[in-house]
Amino acid sequence: MxxxxxxxxxxxxxxxxxxxxxxxxxxxxxxxxxxxxxxxxxxxxxxxxxxxxxxxxxxxxxxxxxxxxxxxxxxxxxxxxxxxxxxxxPPRDSIPAFALRDRGTGRPTKRERRDIERLRGR
Missing domain, CATH: 3.10.290.10 (RNA-binding S4 domain)
Structure with missing residues (x-):
């Protein structure tokens, strides 16, 4: 074929x-x-x-x-x-972990949002 x-x-x-x-x-x-x-x-x-x-x-x-x-x-x-x-x-270690928040804690504060973005590598 x-x-x-x-x-x-x-x-x-x-x-x-x-x-x-x-x-x-x-x-x-x-x-x-x-x-x-x-x-x-x-x-x-x-x-x-x-x-x-x-x-x-x-x-x-x-x-x-x-x-x-x-x-x-x-x-x-x-x-x-x-x-x-x-x-x-890429190895799993090089991938940043997700920021997990407790359920029902509401929207993240400005400081928490910046920490989350820093953790994600942005």
């Missing part, structure tokens, strides 16, 4: 990045998909060696095309068709 080039929305669906092809098309229209650093339309062709950045849930996934697939395949074969280059997420 390998062809020299295939549409980017079909490839993203075939390698199971998106559950449906229409979700992949919508992501391309919204600008969440980049091919070699450029925003693309859903009809853009991908070839082996191309780098794709996909923004899902606020995080970028970096994928390199190893094999072009036009039809959806099983998960083991889909994993072989792409190379994952996404850096690991």
């Amino acid at each position: 390998t062809s020299p080039s295939v549409r980017i929305d079909a490839w993203l669906w075939a390698v199971r990045i998106y559950k449906t092809r229409s979700l992949a098309t919508t992501a391309c229209r919204a600008g969440h998909v980049r091919l070699n650093g450029e925003r693309v339309k859903a009809s853009q062709q991908v070839r082996p060696g191309d780098e794709i950045r996909v923004r899902i849930a606020g995080f970028d996934r970096i994928l390199v095309v190893r094999e072009t697939l036009a039809k959806r395949v099983g998960a083991p074969q889909a994993a072989l068709a792409l190379e994952e280059r996404t850096p690991p997420p």
Whole structure:
């Protein structure tokens, strides 16, 4: 099922990045998909060696095309068709803790609000 080039929305669906092809098309229209650093339309062709950045849930996934697939395949074969280059997420220790307030204490005072913003890193 390998062809020299295939549409980017079909490839993203075939390698199971998106559950449906229409979700992949919508992501391309919204600008969440980049091919070699450029925003693309859903009809853009991908070839082996191309780098794709996909923004899902606020995080970028970096994928390199190893094999072009036009039809959806099983998960083991889909994993072989792409190379994952996404850096690991930051350690949980580096993420600031949320400021928790007791229920029913009302709105924070100006001083408490500033402390909360300082804790969040703003």
